[in-house]
Amino acid sequence: MCDEAAQRREILTTRQMRAVEGAAIGSGSVTGSALMERAGAGVLCEMLALWPEFERPGHAVILCGPGNNGGDGYVVARLLAERGWQVRLAALAPPATPDAQVAAACWQGAVATLSDLGPEDFPPGSLCIDALFGTGLVRPLAPGIAAPLRLAAAQGCRIVAIDILSGLCADSGRVLGGLDLPRAALTVSFQRAKLGHVLAQGGNLSGVLRIVDIGIDGWMAAAGVPARFAGPVPALAKRAGHKYDHGHALVLGGGPGQGGAARLTARAALRIGAGLVTLACPPEALPENAARLDAVMLRPVADRAGLEHLLENPRFNALGLGPGLGLDRARDLVPAVLASGRAALLDADALTAFADAPEALFAALHPGAVLTPHGGEFARLFPDLAQRLATPAETGPAFSRLDAARQAAERAGCVVLLKGPDTVIAAPGGEARVAAAVGEAQAPWLATAGAGDVLSGIVTGLLARGFAPLEAAATGAWLHAEAARDFGPGLIAEDLPERIPAVLRALGC
Numbered sequence: 130m131c132d133e134a135a136q137r138r139e140i141l142t143t144r145q146m147r148a149v150e151g152a153a154i155g156s157g158s159v160t161g162s163a164l165m166e167r168a169g170a171g172v173l174c175e176m177l178a179l180w181p182e183f184e185r186p187g188h189a190v191i192l193c194g195p196g197n198n199g200g201d202g203y204v205v206a207r208l209l210a211e212r213g214w215q216v217r218l219a220a221l222a223p224p225a226t227p228d229a230q231v232a233a234a235c236w237q238g239a240v241a242t243l244s245d246l247g248p249e250d251f252p253p254g255s256l257c258i259d260a261l262f263g264t265g266l267v268r269p270l271a272p273g274i275a276a277p278l279r280l281a282a283a284q285g286c287r288i289v290a291i292d293i294l295s296g297l298c299a300d301s302g303r304v305l306g307g308l309d310l311p312r313a314a315l316t317v318s319f320q321r322a323k324l325g326h327v328l329a330q331g332g333n334l335s336g337v338l339r340i341v342d343i344g345i346d347g348w349m350a351a352a353g354v355p356a357r358f359a360g361p362v363p364a365l366a367k368r369a370g371h372k373y374d375h376g377h378a379l380v381l382g383g384g385p386g387q388g389g390a391a392r393l394t395a396r397a398a399l400r401i402g403a404g405l406v407t408l409a410c411p412p413e414a415l416p417e418n419a420a421r422l423d424a425v426m427l428r429p430v431a432d433r434a435g436l437e438h439l440l441e442n443p444r445f446n447a448l449g450l451g452p453g454l455g456l457d458r459a460r461d462l463v464p465a466v467l468a469s470g471r472a473a474l475l476d477a478d479a480l481t482a483f484a485d486a487p488e489a490l491f492a493a494l495h496p497g498a499v500l501t502p503h504g505g506e507f508a509r510l511f512p513d514l515a516q517r518l519a520t521p522a523e524t525g526p527a528f529s530r531l532d533a534a535r536q537a538a539e540r541a542g543c544v545v546l547l548k549g550p551d552t553v554i555a556a557p558g559g560e561a562r563v564a565a566a567v568g569e570a571q572a573p574w575l576a577t578a579g580a581g582d583v584l585s586g587i588v589t590g591l592l593a594r595g596f597a598p599l600e601a602a603a604t605g606a607w608l609h610a611e612a613a614r615d616f617g618p619g620l621i622a623e624d625l626p627e628r629i630p631a632v633l634r635a636l637g638c
C-alpha cells in the first residue's frame with residue numbers, strides 16, 4: 130500500500146474535520162463558500178458515477194437544513210437544475226450561516242417547507258437529497274423532520290445523504306433518539322470518512338459511501354492522530370528466512386470434546402504465516418487432537434506448572450488462549466501466560482474467567498497483550514462502558530464503540546479489539562483502528578460459530594511473526610473479514626483459514 134493510500138485511511142471525528150476545515154479556511158487559501166461549491170459538485174459527480182442513468186435529467190427533492198449541510202444542498206439543487214432536472218427544494222428553516230446564505234442566494238427556484246411535501250413530490254425512482262443536518266447534528270430529529278425522509282423511502286426514492294444521513298451522530302454512528310430512519314442509497318462525504326459512517330447503525334444506514342476530495346489534505350495535521358481504517362500492510366509478505374525467523378505460536382486448548390475452537394485458532398495462526406504452531410492441551414485430550422492435526426504440533430500441558438515448564442523454551446514467542454479453554458483452566462493458565470511477558474492474545478474463556486475480578490486481570494496485563502472480546506465478553510470486563518453504549522443516545526457527540534474500546538484499552542493497559550461488523554481496535558494512549566465490514570465491505574457470513582476463534586488464531590500468528598499488538602489486531606481483523614468476503618455465502622469457520630492464501634496471493638505476498 131502506498132503512503133498516499135495509507136493517509137486516506139484516516140477516519141475523522143466531527144471535531145477533527147472542523148479543525149482541518151478551519152485550518153484550511155484560516156490559512157486564507159480557500160473560503161468556506163469555495164469548499165461548499167466543491168462539496169456540492171462532488172455530490173453530483175458521485176451520483177452520476179454510481180447511477181449513469183441520471184445523466185438524463187429526472188426529478189429530485191432537496192431537503193435543506195439551516196446550517197452548512199443545508200448550504201451544500203442549495204449548491205446541489207442549483208447544479209441539478211442547470212442540468213435540466215426538475216428540482217423541488219424544501220427548507221426546514223432559512224439558512225443561518227454566512228456560507229449557506231451565499232449558496233441559498235444563488236438558488237433561483239422556489240423554496241417550500243418540509244410540511245408542504247406530499248407523496249406526489251416523490252415519484253418512484255426519483256432522488257431525495259438529504260441536506261438537513263451533517264456534522265452539526267446535536268439532538269434527535271423532530272418527527273416533522275424525519276417524515277419526508279421516511280416518505281421518500283416509502284415511495285421508492287433513492288436517498289442521497291450529503292456528508293451523513295440526517296439523524297446519525299457523525300462521531301458514533303448512533304441514531305440520536307433511537308429513531309427509525311430509512312437507509313441512504315448513497316452517502317457522499319468530504320475529504321475523509323467520519324466515524325459515524327462505519328460505527329453502529331451508521332454502517333448500514335449510510336449505504337454506499339463515497340468520499341470527495343475538496344482539496345484540504347494540506348491541513349490534515351490539524352486533525353492530530355485520527356483513527357484509521359485497518360487494512361493490508363507490506364509486512365504481511367513473507368520473503369525469506371527460516372521457519373524460526375517467523376515465530377513459534379503456542380495455542381492453549383481445553384479438554385476432550387472441547388478442542389475444535391483451539392484447533393481453528395492454531396490452524397489460522399499457521400495459515401497466516403507463523404513459522405511453527407504448537408497446540409498445548411490436557412493429556413487426556415491428546416488422542417482427539419492428534420487425530421485432527423498434522424502441521425500443528427501437539428504438547429500436553431496439564432496445568433500451570435506444566436505450562437511454566439513448556440515456556441522454558443524461549444522460542445514460544447506468542448501465546449493464544451481462550452477458545453474452548455474452559456473457565457477453570459483459564460483461571461489456572463492466564464496468570465502464567467501473562468507472567469511470561471510474551472506477546473499474548475486473550476479471548477473467550479480467558480476473558481470470561483475474570484468476569485468477577487477484572488481488576489486482577491488488568492493488573493497482570495502488559496503492553497504485549499491483546500484482548501479480543503465480543504460484546505458479551507466486553508460487558509463482563511467493562512460493565513460500565515457497555516452500559517454507556519447500551520444507554521440510548523440523545524445528544525451528539527454520543528459515546529461510541531471506539532470511545533468504549535479506547536477507555537477499555539487504557540484501563541487494561543493493552544490493546545483491546547471489540548468485535549462486530551464494526552470491529553474497533555484501540556491501544557493505550559488512544560491510537561485506534563476500525564476494521565469496518567459494512568456497506569460495500571460487508572461480511573455478514575462471518576456471523577457463524579467459531580469465526581472469532583479463527584480471528585484469535587490470525588492475531589496470534591501475526592504476533593508470532595513479530596507484528597506489534599495494535600497492527601497484529603488491526604491487520605488480523607481486516608484479513609479475517611477479507612477472507613470471509615472472498616469466500617462469500619455459505620461460509621463456516623473452517624473455511625476461513627483456508628481462504629487466507631487467496632487473500633495473501635491477491636495482495637502479492
Ligand SMILES: NC(=O)C1=CN([C@@H]2O[C@H](COP(=O)(O)OP(=O)(O)OC[C@H]3O[C@@H](n4cnc5c(N)ncnc54)[C@H](O)[C@@H]3O)[C@@H](O)[C@H]2O)[C@@H](O)CC1
Nearest residue numbers: 150164165196197198262263264265266267268269270292
Ligand atoms: N465548514 C466547511 O467548511 C464545510 C462544511 N460542509 C458542510 O457543513 C456541514 C456542517 O455544517 P454545520 O456545522 O453548519 O452543521 P449542520 O448543517 O449539520 O447543522 C447545524 C445546525 O443545525 C442545528 N441542529 C442540530 N441538530 C438539530 C436537530 N436535531 N434539530 C434541529 N436543529 C438542529 C444546530 O443547532 C445548527 O444550527 C457538514 O456536514 C458539511 O455538509 C461542506 O460544505 C464542506 C465544507
Ligand SMILES: Nc1ncnc2c1ncn2[C@@H]1O[C@H](COP(=O)(O)OP(=O)(O)O)[C@@H](O)[C@H]1O
Nearest residue numbers: 503548549550566572575576578579580581582
Ligand atoms: N454481521 C457481521 N459482519 C461482519 N463480521 C461479523 C458479523 N458478525 C460477526 N462478525 C465477526 O465474526 C467474529 C465472531 O466472533 P465471536 O463473536 O467471538 O464468535 P465465536 O465465539 O462463535 O467465534 C468476530 O470477528 C466478528 O467481528
Ligand SMILES: [K+]
Nearest residue numbers: 259262291293
Ligand atoms: K445530511
